[in-house]
Structure formats: C-alpha cells, structure tokens
Amino acid sequence: MKDQASGLPCCLHCKETFIPKGTGRPKKFCSDACRRYWWQNHPELHQKHNTAYYELTCQHCGKSFLSYGNANRKFCSHACYIQSRFY
Structure with missing residues (x-):
C-alpha cells in the first residue's frame, strides 16, 4: 500500500511510511x-493452498500417494x- 501524498509505501500494521531499499521484492512492513x-x-492469509498437491499411483507397488510440487x-x-530399477 502506498501513501497518497508522498508515494512511499505504508506499513500494513502501523500505517507508517518508510523508505524502501530499491532492490528485491517490495517490502510490506516497516x-x-x-x-x-x-x-x-x-x-488465515498465510495458509498453503492445495494447488501443488498431486495424487499419483506408484509404478512399482500400485499404491496411491500425494506428491507436492512434482x-x-x-x-x-x-x-x-x-x-x-534393480530387481
């Protein structure tokens, strides 16, 4: 969030403006x-989403398993x- 008058970012918690470093991801807090x-x-805003979980079947034993991200x-x-592979 940015301050209307100065154009500097405002802290999400205390609403104070602060000077950003200029490199990397923009800061949200002072x-x-x-x-x-x-x-x-x-x-509630920090919960992981279930979008990267995949339900797959093992090629060897046939068991169903969850894979995260792959x-x-x-x-x-x-x-x-x-x-x-070897037997």
Whole structure:
C-alpha cells in the first residue's frame, strides 16, 4: 500500500511510511516487529493452498500417494524406486 501524498509505501500494521531499499521484492512492513505482529493476527492469509498437491499411483507397488510440487513423480518411496530399477 502506498501513501497518497508522498508515494512511499505504508506499513500494513502501523500505517507508517518508510523508505524502501530499491532492490528485491517490495517490502510490506516497516520493521520485523510489525511484520511478526501482523502475521500473528492474520493467520488465515498465510495458509498453503492445495494447488501443488498431486495424487499419483506408484509404478512399482500400485499404491496411491500425494506428491507436492512434482506431477511427474513415478514412485511413492525410494525403496520402490530401487526395487523397480534393480530387481
């Protein structure tokens, strides 16, 4: 959020304006204390979304398993991978 008059960003917690560093992602808070306090009071905004979970079937044992972030995984465990590859 930016202050209308100065164009500087405002802290989401205390609404104070602060000078950004200019590199990296834009800051939302003026200090670590404000950041911690705001996230403690807004836990619903910090929840992981279930968009990166994939339900897959192991090629070796046929068991169904959840994979986070990798839709191309083929085995449910390292043991199944070894059994499939070497035996």
